[in-house]
Amino acid sequence: MEKIAFITGANRGIGFETAKRLAETGIQVILGSRDLDKGKKALNELSSNGINVDLVKYDAFDQDAPQKVYDFISEKYKKLDILINNAGVLLTGNLFVTNCSTVSDKDIKDTFQTNFFSVISLTQKLLPLIKKSDAGRIVNVSTILSSLTLHSSKDSPISPAKEFAYNASKTALNAFTIHLALELKDTKIKVNSGHPGWVKTELGGPNAPVEVEDSYKTSIRLATLPEDGPSGGLFHEDDIIPW
Ligand SMILES: NC(=O)c1ccc[n+]([C@@H]2O[C@H](COP(=O)([O-])OP(=O)(O)OC[C@H]3O[C@@H](n4cnc5c(N)ncnc54)[C@H](OP(=O)(O)O)[C@@H]3O)[C@@H](O)[C@H]2O)c1
Numbered sequence: 001m002e003k004i005a006f007i008t009g010a011n012r013g014i015g016f017e018t019a020k021r022l023a024e025t026g027i028q029v030i031l032g033s034r035d036l037d038k039g040k041k042a043l044n045e046l047s048s049n050g051i052n053v054d055l056v057k058y059d060a061f062d063q064d065a066p067q068k069v070y071d072f073i074s075e076k077y078k079k080l081d082i083l084i085n086n087a088g089v090l091l092t093g094n095l096f097v098t099n100c101s102t103v104s105d106k107d108i109k110d111t112f113q114t115n116f117f118s119v120i121s122l123t124q125k126l127l128p129l130i131k132k133s134d135a136g137r138i139v140n141v142s143t144i145l146s147s148l149t150l151h152s153s154k155d156s157p158i159s160p161a162k163e164f165a166y167n168a169s170k171t172a173l174n175a176f177t178i179h180l181a182l183e184l185k186d187t188k189i190k191v192n193s194g195h196p197g198w199v200k201t202e203l204g205g206p207n208a209p210v211e212v213e214d215s216y217k218t219s220i221r222l223a224t225l226p227e228d229g230p231s232g233g234l235f236h237e238d239d240i241i242p243w
Helices: 013-024 036-047 065-076 105-130 164-183 217-223
Strands: 004-007 028-033 054-057 082-085 137-141 190-194 234-236
Touching: 004 013, 004 065, 013 028, 013 036, 013 082, 013 217, 028 036, 028 065, 036 054, 054 065, 065 105, 082 105, 082 217, 105 137, 105 164, 137 164, 137 217, 164 190, 190 217, 217 234
Parallel strands: 004 028, 004 082, 028 054, 082 137, 137 190, 190 234
Antiparallel strands: none
């Protein structure tokens, strides 16, 4: 039976690359895009290369979005095998700041809305469709910058990257991963957080060492884990990252 995947923030960056690679394996991918024109542009780029995907509007600030996405997938596909919560923001545009004492209320709230709260609402809404899959996979796109273990070590390679709202929102996202994975441990659903690497996207910036073309590996691995694969972890490719 055909597998169905939904990826948020799939019109560009890591989400787009992940959608492309997943669709190339024969999975029916639905792109989530908050701007339908941008989504159509992404869809057209893929279809001009012989890759057919579907598209639905998904904006993390739209409280009705989870229901609309649920209705779209449920009517057209009846089930969901893979949910990749990929949409994310870094509102200051700079990973290498130390701004815990100065970050604004608005930046904290808006960052958490996109990177955390909306992920919970969407995942909860889509869970009944994922439960219809015989191998449900939920991938929360996190970051190595979510790691409290690494941040609290003074010799850590991530020490200079202290953009508080972004980092804390992804730490919270990891908590969702752990709690949901435990709650679903007796089901066929696996829930993991993934760090794609430091990638040259609008969010990652021009100095990132990983090209967008190589950014899909962690999300795809976690989206296609075998039955005996892990659940409730934080990974970069095959490596475990400490919480
Ligand atoms: N790049 C890195 O080095 C890196 C490292 C670790 C983790 N990550 C994570 O990887 C994920 C993808 O990042 P990226 O580097 O590909 O970033 P990106 O190129 O900036 O793309 C971000 C995507 O999220 C979408 N988005 C932003 N706000 C949204 C909202 N309110 N509702 C729905 N979609 C929204 C964007 O849509 P628009 O085009 O409409 O803005 C875009 O599709 C993020 O969760 C990020 O935290 C990235």
